[in-house]
Amino acid sequence: MEKGTYRVKTGFAEMFKGGVIMDVTTADQARIAEEAGAVAVMALERVPADIRAQGGVARMADPQKIKEIQAAVSIPVMAKARIGHIAEARILEALGVDFVDESEVLTPADPFHHIDKWQFKVPFVCGCRDLGEAARRIAEGAAMIRTKGEAGTGNVIEAVRHMRLLNDQIRRMAGMSRAELVSYGKELGAPAEILELIQEHGRLPVVNFAAGGIATPADAALMRLLGCDGVFVGSGIFKSADPEKRAKAIVLACTNYDDPQVLAQVSMGLGEAMPGITIEAIPSAELMQHR
């Protein structure tokens, strides 16, 4: 099959279903992730909790680090580019990463546009808070979607908010006529053609993970119970007391999300979770989800 077609890109994302994708900043962390059973790793400069605490401009990771991570693991390696940063995305494609995350966790580079992802052979994953955002990113060529949550907080409430909103908005479309879809599209700022596709599938037409603030096995299970296809976890693992143990537990919880006995077992004795932040304590200008 031809490399880089939309069918290949979205089909590749299907392979991650049911799994955990872990943020990593070094080859050592990538090895921990692979050993724990992650389906892919996401290379970035700093985990979101550190970006939040340290501030400054967060950019694509150093290509040298990305190469080291690629050499360290056999699972797919994703990497983050800033929103609208075509050059970072082209560098990541040249490095041979398996997926680019056009991510709100990094400092946005373009205040007007997201990347035109149709111009790339490498597939992209993008974040959304609602159906309108998801549909716009899909229209731009995203092959995978993730709900944004609020990264680096260890607080799952925003991940839940975004997944519930997305589900409700998709449910609302059932039975709408074409004319109703067009006006719903105007309300959401979403192209009607993409909404038609979503209506037809009864879900997003691409794989949809949950991200941002997932810090425990129970959080991962909660997001799966709400219908996501898998989860991204970053700070929740590497800012906890025992990343190896917690990473394995989150992978098991993601698979066995509907089995409370297994969830109880894997949640035992994990040591301290990352310290969390309440969303109300974050000034609105510092919320990553609004980017």
Ligand SMILES: O=C(CO)[C@H](O)[C@H](O)COP(=O)(O)O
């Ligand atoms: O942007 C992401 C997904 O692509 C991050 O991996 C995710 O949001 C991590 O958040 P946290 O550090 O809260 O787990």
